[in-house]
Amino acid sequence: MEHVAQDEIEDLSLSLPTVGSMQIAGSNGFGHNIEFMSQAYLRNRSSEIDIEVEHDTSIAHIDQPLPIFLQFANVEYKVKINQAFSNNPVKAVVSKVASQFENDNYKHILKGITGSISPGEILALMGPSGSGKTTLLKILGGRLHENVKGTVTYNDIPYNPALKRSLRYVIMSRVGFVTQDDVLFPQLTVEETLVFAAFLRLPCKMSRRQKYERVEVIIKELGLERCRHTRIGGGFVKGVSGGERKRASIGHEILVDPSLLLLDEPTSGLDSTSANRLLQVLQGLAKMGKTIITTIHQPSSRIFHMFEKILLIAEGYPVYYGKVGDSMEYFSSLGFIPEIAMNPAEFLLDLATGQVNDISVPDDLYPPQVTNEREKIVIRYLQHKYKVLLEPKENHQGSKAPEHLQMAVKVRKDWTISWWEQFRVLSKRTYRERCRDYFDKLRLVQSVGVALLLGLLWWKSSTATEAQLRDQAKS
Numbered sequence: 001m002e003h004v005a006q007d008e009i010e011d012l013s014l015s016l017p018t019v020g021s022m023q024i025a026g027s028n029g030f031g032h033n034i035e036f037m038s039q040a041y042l043r044n045r046s047s048e049i050d051i052e053v054e055h056d057t058s059i060a061h062i063d064q065p066l067p068i069f070l071q072f073a074n075v076e077y078k079v080k081i082n083q084a085f086s087n088n089p090v091k092a093v094v095s096k097v098a099s100q101f102e103n104d105n106y107k108h109i110l111k112g113i114t115g116s117i118s119p120g121e122i123l124a125l126m127g128p129s130g131s132g133k134t135t136l137l138k139i140l141g142g143r144l145h146e147n148v149k150g151t152v153t154y155n156d157i158p159y160n161p162a163l164k165r166s167l168r169y170v171i172m173s174r175v176g177f178v179t180q181d182d183v184l185f186p187q188l189t190v191e192e193t194l195v196f197a198a199f200l201r202l203p204c205k206m207s208r209r210q211k212y213e214r215v216e217v218i219i220k221e222l223g224l225e226r227c228r229h230t231r232i233g234g235g236f237v238k239g240v241s242g243g244e245r246k247r248a249s250i251g252h253e254i255l256v257d258p259s260l261l262l263l264d265e266p267t268s269g270l271d272s273t274s275a276n277r278l279l280q281v282l283q284g285l286a287k288m289g290k291t292i293i294t295t296i297h298q299p300s301s302r303i304f305h306m307f308e309k310i311l312l313i314a315e316g317y318p319v320y321y322g323k324v325g326d327s328m329e330y331f332s333s334l335g336f337i338p339e340i341a342m343n344p345a346e347f348l349l350d351l352a353t354g355q356v357n358d359i360s361v362p363d364d365l366y367p368p369q370v371t372n373e374r375e376k377i378v379i380r381y382l383q384h385k386y387k388v389l390l391e392p393k394e395n396h397q398g399s400k401a402p403e404h405l406q407m408a409v410k411v412r413k414d415w416t417i418s419w420w421e422q423f424r425v426l427s428k429r430t431y432r433e434r435c436r437d438y439f440d441k442l443r444l445v446q447s448v449g450v451a452l453l454l455g456l457l458w459w460k461s462s463t464a465t466e467a468q469l470r471d472q473a474k475s
């Protein structure tokens, strides 16, 4: 499918395809409808297929995204280290009890983080590697509960393990999470990936045509027209570029129109143009009313200014939280000023790691006798300033979500398809994935090659008696 000529791809992308169900004329023996292909694509392969268009005149129904005001206060997270493993139950209990009194047995990853974000805003979580960005993102996305302290509220509804399971499910159905490592099937094309996801995750009340239309909208919104028929790829499978794969992952999540979108390092491994394009996509989504939080590593100056807010974390505690445009002014008011022209993101990361080589610092920062551990002093100083100057402002923000939104976030999203329907879609997806994997040209050539080699080893060998057979097997 990747071999569709370039002009054909462009031609397809120009006309919004109508959609329908198509019958494969015994091409692979599975005897199934391929409902998961747009007609435009299948027009290309009309010699192989018999197209039967489903006439559906209803208008595509897409829920307006429910605005979500996310607030988090004093979020702390710690993990147990050196957890003693013992087969002896008495020892295990003693160690467990002892560890409850020993503070040292825990590694404190987040040490009390407070913030909020409104619909239409993009919050960037920045900080050096290991500062706790992904951990915070997982907590905000409801993916991490154990050993978490503090509160996370969606439209002022606190989200925690004590919440009723059904309500937790309802809230989570409004959250999209794009992980750092893409979890897409390498053998499926971008379009197939989205169509299968649409059939699995969109409400059963939407017709097939509406689901296809939704996929078309997403493909256009994310600029995936040119690679819609290219496999996702990965490992040894050639596929779409890194930026396209990221956009496909985002498409997979925004298909169901989440109100809150969380992304873990969406620009990692992308060149600056692709990263910039991705950020433009996120800006577009934010304008549609979605609340977006993303972790990011060393953004370019241009990308840095595309965020509304940043939360800069150093060793699990914030050193800055607020508007992007105010960040440089805040640090210069503390006495931290770049001495050479610097990308602001680089400047902030230097501060969060305590590396202040090309940065002027307040005169009284280091006590006169101190010559080492200067980095730690910088970090402690900035954390202290945040606690005194910025945290109180954030704590006094109070509730922002109107009452009707508090009610709305509790309303169940109608999107489940029946068990049988899920089974059918999943079987088709697995079948297509496996088929392509097993019948991959490289694999076939490998298998035939190995078979020929083994055949040659045994060719013309005498295997009439058991002794001859044993001799042959040994050689």
Ligand SMILES: Nc1ncnc2c1ncn2[C@@H]1O[C@H](COP(=O)(O)OP(=O)(O)OP(=O)(O)O)[C@@H](O)[C@H]1O
Residues within 6 Å of the ligand: 079, 107, 109, 127, 128, 129, 130, 131, 132, 133, 134, 135, 136
């Ligand atoms: N379950 C765990 N057990 C032990 N340590 C953990 C666990 N989860 C996270 N950590 C540690 O917590 C710290 C923060 O991890 P996290 O993945 O949140 O960092 P990060 O800022 O996202 O880093 P990166 O930018 O490299 O992805 C790291 O030092 C990590 O090793």
